[in-house]
Amino acid sequence: MHELGVTENIVNIALAKAGEAQASKISQINLVIGEMSGFAPDCIQFYFDSLSRDTIAQGAVLHFELVPAQLRCRNCSTIFTPQDTLWSCPECRGQSVEISKGRELYMESMEVE
Amino acid sequence: MKKIEVIKNILEANETIANRNQQLLDKHKVFAINIMSAPGAGKTSLILQTLARLKSRLNAAVIEGDVASTVDAEKVQSEAKAVVQINTRNMPESCSLMAGMIESALNDMPLDNIDLMLIENVGNLICPSEFALGEHKRVVISSLPEGDDKPIKYPLIFIDADAVIINKMDLLPHVDFDIAAFRRSVAGLNPKAEIFQLSCKTSEGIEKWCSWVLEQAKTNAAKR
Numbered sequence: 001m002h003e004l005g006v007t008e009n010i011v012n013i014a015l016a017k018a019g020e021a022q023a024s025k026i027s028q029i030n031l032v033i034g035e036m037s038g039f040a041p042d043c044i045q046f047y048f049d050s051l052s053r054d055t056i057a058q059g060a061v062l063h064f065e066l067v068p069a070q071l072r073c074r075n076c077s078t079i080f081t082p083q084d085t086l087w088s089c090p091e092c093r094g095q096s097v098e099i100s101k102g103r104e105l106y107m108e109s110m111e112v113e
Numbered sequence: 114m115k116k117i118e119v120i121k122n123i124l125e126a127n128e129t130i131a132n133r134n135q136q137l138l139d140k141h142k143v144f145a146i147n148i149m150s151a152p153g154a155g156k157t158s159l160i161l162q163t164l165a166r167l168k169s170r171l172n173a174a175v176i177e178g179d180v181a182s183t184v185d186a187e188k189v190q191s192e193a194k195a196v197v198q199i200n201t202r203n204m205p206e207s208c209s210l211m212a213g214m215i216e217s218a219l220n221d222m223p224l225d226n227i228d229l230m231l232i233e234n235v236g237n238l239i240c241p242s243e244f245a246l247g248e249h250k251r252v253v254i255s256s257l258p259e260g261d262d263k264p265i266k267y268p269l270i271f272i273d274a275d276a277v278i279i280n281k282m283d284l285l286p287h288v289d290f291d292i293a294a295f296r297r298s299v300a301g302l303n304p305k306a307e308i309f310q311l312s313c314k315t316s317e318g319i320e321k322w323c324s325w326v327l328e329q330a331k332t333n334a335a336k337r
Contacts, residue, residue: 009125021115039243087265105123105124108118
């Protein structure tokens with residue numbers, strides 16, 4: 001839904017880093033995306049194929065490491081994976097929770113030639 | 114084949130511009146609120162009510178974000194010191210305002226004559242939560258016809274909100290909206306969020322909301 005701007009950023013970051021490393025081709029881009037981040041890998045791939053055309057990133061493999069959501073109970077500090085849409089703590093049944101993992105969106109590394 | 118470490122936030126470009134926007138707003142002592150909700154929850158109505166109450170005390174400007182049309186800008190024009198309409202239809206993202214769009218809008222505004230900037234985001238409960246604009250406070254509106262389960266279905270936008278408004282309270286006798294359950298869901302996700310119950314139609318509860326805006330604007334100005 002809003003992946004075009006994000007994919008532009010990915011291409012820009014990748015080209016800048018490849019330039020710094022004096023690479024002639026980007027073969028793989030490793031991205032870390034949280035399950036809760038609201039960005040869809042398929043969409044990013046779709047835009048990437050078009051935005052990277054005629055650059056050294058054309059044809060690069062996008063590798064997505066998906067980080068599952070992890071919540072922390074504010075009452076008893078239990079860390080748990082949400083099982084359904086009702087985010088209650090499996091230990092104390094408390095419903096006051098915060099997201100401890102799953103909102104990531106960053107480029108971890110690249111493979112270049 | 115060589116591996117390069119990158120570790121770079123992909124939203125950084127937007128966040129850099131958002132920080133720049135906030136610095137510009139701070140320099141001119143403008144307090145900015147990003148107002149987000151689903152389409153039809155009452156963003157424009159809340160802005161109109163807020164302008165009507167506060168215009169004798171604050172100089173307010175409005176940035177309207179919509180996919181298309183100038184309908185909202187026309188509605189608020191007579192009440193605000195300045196209005197800029199952003200149409201996102203031809204932008205890289207049409208589903209949300211982004212920091213770069215706000216940067217251009219701020220360039221067109223007489224910031225020295227403005228105390229309060231109300232930013233009406235595109236009607237959407239998903240995308241706007243990802244993009245900082247440079248605002249000082251984030252407000253989410255839920256209205257009774259939408260149902261009381263929105264914090265459970267769209268948690269991120271509620272997690273990041275400074276205030277949550279329950280609008281269209283005048284419809285309570287006609288809809289099945291469990292106010293207590295809604296408040297519990299919001300408090301669970303975000304215990305710090307202020308919750309206001311109001312009706313832009315009857316003006317019930319508007320006073321309390323406007324007092325909060327005034328107080329926040331004052332606290333923010335004192336920090337500069």
